[in-house]
Amino acid sequence: MANDISDFFNAEPDKELAAEGVTKHLLRAWEPRMRKEIISHYQQGGTGLSELSKAAIAKLEQQAAA
Secondary structure, three states: OHHHHHHHHOOOOOHHHHHHHHHHHHHHHOOHHHHHHHHHHHHOOOOOOOHHHHHHHHHHHHHHHO
């Protein structure tokens, strides 16, 4: 599902801005349990995640740690 969201934002030429858009979507639309699970998957290597998804989840991870 994270890759589907990233596919939508991938049209944005500025990939930093695209990653921020994905992160904001995950914060708005995903419940905390889902966010914890995707962060855990990312920390374990993120198999199957697109590069944009990984960048967004890294931002999500930073925000969760703050």
